Amino acid sequence: MADRPRPKLLITDLDNTLWDWFDAWYQSFSGMLEELCELSGVEQDVLERQIRAVHQARGTTEYSNLVNEVPALVAAAAPDAPAVAFNEALHVLNSRRKSVTKLYPGVRESLASLKNAGVRVVAYTESGAFWTEWRMRHTGLDGVIDVLYSAPDHDLPDGMRPEDLRTGHLPPSAYGLKVTKHHHVPRGVYKPSEDVLRSILEDQGCQPSEAVYVGDSLMKDIAMARATGVLDVHAAYGQVQKRPEYGLLQRVSNWPDEDVERERALARDSAAIIPTISCAERFDEVLSVFDVALASAQ
Ligand SMILES: [Mg+2]
Numbered sequence: 001m002a003d004r005p006r007p008k009l010l011i012t013d014l015d016n017t018l019w020d021w022f023d024a025w026y027q028s029f030s031g032m033l034e035e036l037c038e039l040s041g042v043e044q045d046v047l048e049r050q051i052r053a054v055h056q057a058r059g060t061t062e063y064s065n066l067v068n069e070v071p072a073l074v075a076a077a078a079p080d081a082p083a084v085a086f087n088e089a090l091h092v093l094n095s096r097r098k099s100v101t102k103l104y105p106g107v108r109e110s111l112a113s114l115k116n117a118g119v120r121v122v123a124y125t126e127s128g129a130f131w132t133e134w135r136m137r138h139t140g141l142d143g144v145i146d147v148l149y150s151a152p153d154h155d156l157p158d159g160m161r162p163e164d165l166r167t168g169h170l171p172p173s174a175y176g177l178k179v180t181k182h183h184h185v186p187r188g189v190y191k192p193s194e195d196v197l198r199s200i201l202e203d204q205g206c207q208p209s210e211a212v213y214v215g216d217s218l219m220k221d222i223a224m225a226r227a228t229g230v231l232d233v234h235a236a237y238g239q240v241q242k243r244p245e246y247g248l249l250q251r252v253s254n255w256p257d258e259d260v261e262r263e264r265a266l267a268r269d270s271a272a273i274i275p276t277i278s279c280a281e282r283f284d285e286v287l288s289v290f291d292v293a294l295a296s297a298q
Helices: 021-040 044-058 071-077 087-100 107-116 129-138 194-203 218-228 246-252 257-268 283-290
Strands: 009-012 120-125 147-150 181-184 211-215 231-235 277-279
Touching (some): 009 194, 021 044, 044 246, 120 194, 129 147, 129 181, 194 218, 211 283, 218 257, 231 283, 277 283
Parallel strands (some): 120 147, 211 231, 231 277
16 A cells, blocks of 8 residues: 555454354354254244344353253253253254364465564454453464454353353353453444444554455444544454355344344345455455564464
8 A cells, every 4th residue: 555654453253264253153043943943843934033033132152051041951851951852952052063163264374474564463352251252262362463452251140150051061260361362342333333433543652544444244344444533444354244155144143133134135136335344265365454464373
């Protein structure tokens, strides 16, 4: 970028920008759903409707106590709790999440190259704290990202903590991030609201012109960056809204109906929001904006 000095801050989205969140969600959730139908005898469309109601009440699509709060599963499992009666389904969910969650090619090397060049790297995600920290640890990004800004965790039943719901009985020291600083953004503020992005810039002591924002969602990430005056880079390789499997997420997600409809309309007419710069195939295409070369993988 000849007309501007090298930006000193990269603000990156996480899900479907650094890793394929959707694929991991779809593989794990659809596997669990299939098992739940078989084990409980409840029809899939009944389960999908009741799951969406729980997700909407809890404000997340990654709700760890989900099966225990779906009325049809509670009835089918009685007198046991659904998580006990249908434990096999939760096993499928957890094991697939673990095996499918991984960084896109080139992400680790690109982030290392940027940091070597003195660029600070922070992340901003709408996903909740607990599962975002899990993905950061699982993909080895603890310490690679300088600061993580995420949504706080969703509500759990009184007295229950997210780690209480995990299988495997790991000690408390196995949770959280060791190096990356983690700040929570205010509850109920969603992209493309400019408020959080502005407060991240302020927190980092950066002007909009000194930062670059990369994300996969035209409706959320790109619209937000453009409105804030931060150079917007579209992670086009991470777009999933046109995949047929995306319908399952829309049917069970906590998103309001109008957001689902807006996203459907945008998927039909993606020219409605034109990004300034686009990474067509890989994350490392973002390096050219910083005039940084990709260091070879160690
Ligand atoms: Mg994303």
